[in-house]
Amino acid sequence: MHVYFAHCACTCLISIDDTSDQSKVGSKSISSSNPSTVKSGSTRSSWTVPSYKESRELPTPRTEGEILSSPNLKAFSFGDLKASSKNFRSDSLIGEGGFGYVFKGWIDEQTLTPSKPGSGMVVAIKKLKPEGFQGHKEWLTEVDYLGQLHHENLVKLIGYCSDGDNRLLVYEFMPKGSLENHLFRRGADPLSWGIRLKVAIGAAKGLSFLHDAENQVIYRDFKASNILLDSEFNAKLSDFGLAKAGPTGDRTHVSTQVMGTRGYAAPEYIATGRLSVKADVYSFGVVLLELLTGRRALDKSKPSSEQNLVEWARPYLRDKRRLYRIMDSKLGGQYPKKGAHAVAGIALQCIGINSKERPAMSEVVEKLEQLQDSKYNVAAPQVDTRRSSSSGSVPRSPMKAQPSPRRLSGSASPLPAAVGSPAAVGSPLPACRTAQVH
Numbered sequence: 001m002h003v004y005f006a007h008c009a010c011t012c013l014i015s016i017d018d019t020s021d022q023s024k025v026g027s028k029s030i031s032s033s034n035p036s037t038v039k040s041g042s043t044r045s046s047w048t049v050p051s052y053k054e055s056r057e058l059p060t061p062r063t064e065g066e067i068l069s070s071p072n073l074k075a076f077s078f079g080d081l082k083a084s085s086k087n088f089r090s091d092s093l094i095g096e097g098g099f100g101y102v103f104k105g106w107i108d109e110q111t112l113t114p115s116k117p118g119s120g121m122v123v124a125i126k127k128l129k130p131e132g133f134q135g136h137k138e139w140l141t142e143v144d145y146l147g148q149l150h151h152e153n154l155v156k157l158i159g160y161c162s163d164g165d166n167r168l169l170v171y172e173f174m175p176k177g178s179l180e181n182h183l184f185r186r187g188a189d190p191l192s193w194g195i196r197l198k199v200a201i202g203a204a205k206g207l208s209f210l211h212d213a214e215n216q217v218i219y220r221d222f223k224a225s226n227i228l229l230d231s232e233f234n235a236k237l238s239d240f241g242l243a244k245a246g247p248t249g250d251r252t253h254v255s256t257q258v259m260g261t262r263g264y265a266a267p268e269y270i271a272t273g274r275l276s277v278k279a280d281v282y283s284f285g286v287v288l289l290e291l292l293t294g295r296r297a298l299d300k301s302k303p304s305s306e307q308n309l310v311e312w313a314r315p316y317l318r319d320k321r322r323l324y325r326i327m328d329s330k331l332g333g334q335y336p337k338k339g340a341h342a343v344a345g346i347a348l349q350c351i352g353i354n355s356k357e358r359p360a361m362s363e364v365v366e367k368l369e370q371l372q373d374s375k376y377n378v379a380a381p382q383v384d385t386r387r388s389s390s391s392g393s394v395p396r397s398p399m400k401a402q403p404s405p406r407r408l409s410g411s412a413s414p415l416p417a418a419v420g421s422p423a424a425v426g427s428p429l430p431a432c433r434t435a436q437v438h
C-alpha cells in the first residue's frame with residue numbers, strides 16, 4: 001500500500017483503503033445512470049425555495065435518478081448559472097476550495113431563473129473543477145444529503161446542475177463567508193469572544209442535529225472553512241460531500257475509506273478507517289482550539305513543535321494559569337477567564353485520545369450554551385493582558401508580547417505516533433486536500 005497526496009488549495013483527503021467502504025450513498029448510483037439523462041426539474045415553470053422546516057428524513061440508498069429528482073431541489077441548466085454569475089467572471093468569484101470555485105450569482109426568488117446582477121436573490125454557485133469520479137461522487141453525496149436534511153445550522157442547497165461534464169451546486173448565499181476567513185485571513189476584523197461562542201454553538205447544533213437524526217449522519221469534514229456565517233454570525237455547515245450514513249443496529253462505527261482533512265481528522269479514524277460520530281466530535285474540538293487560539297489546525301509556517309495545533313495546545317488547556325498563553329492575541333485580552341477555561345475544558349474532552357470518552361455533541365451544545373450565561377461572561381477583560389500575545393493586530397487594547405508557549409514534548413506530526421497510520425505518521429502536511437492509496 002502506498003499513499004500519495006495530490007496538491008490542492010486547502011484540505012487533504014486521506015485514503016488508506018477503499019475495500020471496506022460501506023458507502024450507502026453514491027457508489028451504487030454513480031455507475032447506474034448518466035446524470036444528464038436524469039429527469040430534470042428545470043422544466044418546472046415555478047419553483048420556490050423550501051422554507052426552513054427541520055427535516056430528519058434521511059437516505060436509504062437511492063439511485064442517482066432518485067437523488068437528482070428531489071422535490072426540494074431545482075435542477076439548473078449550465079446556461080442559467082452562467083448567466084446568473086456574469087459568465088463566472090472573476091469579479092463574481094467569492095472563494096476557492098479543493099474541488100472548485102465559488103461564485104456569487106443572482107436568481108429570481110420565485111422562478112429561480114437568472115436575474116439581473118444586483119436584483120432578486122443572491123446565491124453562491126460552486127462550480128466543480130472537472131476531475132472525474134471522486135468529484136462526481138462527492139457532488140452527488142452533497143445533493144443527496146442536503147436535498148433531504150434541513151436545519152437552521154446547515155447551509156441550504158437550492159439546486160444543482162449536471163450538464164455534460166459540468167457539476168455545480170447552488171446554495172443560499174452566506175454574507176459573512178467562512179469562519180476560516182474571519183479567523184485567519186490577513187486584515188480580517190477580529191472576532192469578539194461573544195461571536196466566537198455564538199459560532200461554536202451554531203456549528204455544534206448543526207453536528208448535533210446530524211448525529212441525533214433517526215438515521216444518523218457522520219459529517220466527516222468539520223473544519224473552519226466549512227462553517228459558513230450569515231449576516232448575524234449564525235453558523236451553518238456546508239460541504240456534505242464526505243458525509244456518511246452512521247452505523248445501524250448495535251454497531252458503533254462504519255468502516256470507510258479514510259477521508260477528511262489533516263489536522264482535523266480523528267487519529268483513530270485515520271489509523272483504522274473506523275468512523276463514528278466521535279470523529280466529528282474530535283474535529284469539533286480542533287475548531288474550538290482554533291477559536292481559542294486563532295491558530296490553524298495545521299500551520300507549516302510555524303516551528304515544527306507548533307505546527308499541529310492539538311499537540312501544541314493540549315498541555316495548556318487544563319491549567320487556568322497557563323491558558324492565557326495560547327489565547328488568540330486578536331482578542332486583545334477581551335474574554336472572560338472563566339468562560340475561556342470552560343471552553344478549553346470542552347475542547348480537551350473533544351480531542352480526547354479515547355474516542356469513547358469524548359462527549360456527545362448534544363452535551364457539548366448544552367455546555368457551550370451555559371457559557372452564554374452571565375456567570376461566565378462577566379465583563380471582560382478578566383485576564384492579565386500584560387503577559388499576552390502580540391502576534392496579531394489588537395485594535396483596542398495593545399499588549400506586550402506573549403511568550404511563545406514552552407516547547408512541547410512530542411513530535412510535530414499531526415497525529416500522536418502511537419495511533420498514527422502509515423499514511424500519516426511523520427508527515428505534518430498543510431491543510432490541503434486529496435489523497436489516495438492504491
Ligand SMILES: Nc1ncnc2c1ncn2[C@@H]1O[C@H](COP(=O)(O)OP(=O)(O)OP(=O)(O)O)[C@@H](O)[C@H]1O
Nearest residue numbers: 011095096097098099102124171173174177178225
Ligand atoms: N454558500 C456560500 N456563501 C458564501 N460564501 C461561500 C459559500 N460557500 C462557499 N463560500 C466561500 O467559498 C470558499 C470556498 O468554499 P469551498 O467549500 O469550495 O472550499 P473550502 O471549504 O475552503 O475547502 P474544501 O475544498 O476543503 O472544502 C469558502 O471558504 C467560503 O469563503
Ligand SMILES: [Mg+2]
Nearest residue numbers: 097225226239
Ligand atoms: Mg468547503
